[in-house]
Amino acid sequence: xxxxxxxxxVIVAIACLWMKKPLAAVILLGAFSLLGALLFYHLDAPDxxxxxxxxxxxxxxxxxxxxxxxxRGGEHQE
Amino acid sequence: xxxxxxxxxxxxxNSAVSLTRVIIGPSVVDRMIGLNMTTAGVLxxxxxxxxxxQVPVYLDVALVYxxxxxxxxxxxxxxFSDREKSA
Numbered sequence: 001x002x003x004x005x006x007x008x009x010v011i012v013a014i015a016c017l018w019m020k021k022p023l024a025a026v027i028l029l030g031a032f033s034l035l036g037a038l039l040f041y042h043l044d045a046p047d048x049x050x051x052x053x054x055x056x057x058x059x060x061x062x063x064x065x066x067x068x069x070x071x072r073g074g075e076h077q078e
Numbered sequence: 079x080x081x082x083x084x085x086x087x088x089x090x091x092n093s094a095v096s097l098t099r100v101i102i103g104p105s106v107v108d109r110m111i112g113l114n115m116t117t118a119g120v121l122x123x124x125x126x127x128x129x130x131x132q133v134p135v136y137l138d139v140a141l142v143y144x145x146x147x148x149x150x151x152x153x154x155x156x157x158f159s160d161r162e163k164s165a
Contacts, residue, residue, distance in 0.1 A: 027109045058146025065153040
C-alpha cells in the first residue's frame with residue numbers, strides 16, 4: 001500500500017510538471033497532496049495527515065489560484 | 079474477505095478511476111470534477127477505517143480535509159466565474 005501510494009505520487013507529480021495551463025497544475029498539486037495525506041494516514045500519523053490536508057488542499061490551492069488570478073492566468077500580455 | 083474490505087476496495091477503485099481522469103483529462107473542468115470525485119472516495123475510506131478501528135482522532139483528518147478541500151474548490155470555481163465575467 002505504501003509503495004502504491006508513493007508510485008501514484010510520482011505519476012501525479014510528473015503529470016503536474018507537464019501541464020501547460022497553470023490552473024491544471026494547481027489541481028494536480030491538490031491530487032498530490034491528497035495522496036500525501038492518505039499516505040500519512042496509512043502510516044499511523046493522523047496529526048501529520050491533518051496538517052497536510054489543511055495546508056495542501058486549502059491554503060496552497062487558495063493562494064495559488066489567487067496568484068494566477070492576479071497575474072491574469074499566467075498569460076503574456078503585450 | 080469481509081464486507082468491510084469489499085466496501086473499502088470499492089471506494090478505492092472508484093478513487094483510482096477518478097484519479098486517471100484528473101491526470102489525462104483534456105480540460106481543466108474535467109480535472110476539477112475528477113479531483114472532487116477522488117476526494118469524495120478517499121474521504122469515505124478514511125471515515126470507514128476510523129469507525130472500524132474505533133479511533134476518533136482519525137475522523138478529524140476526514141473532517142479537516144472536507145472543509146479545506148471545499149475551500150480550495152470554491153477558489154477555483156470563483157476564478158472561473160470571474161474569468162467568464164471579464165471575458
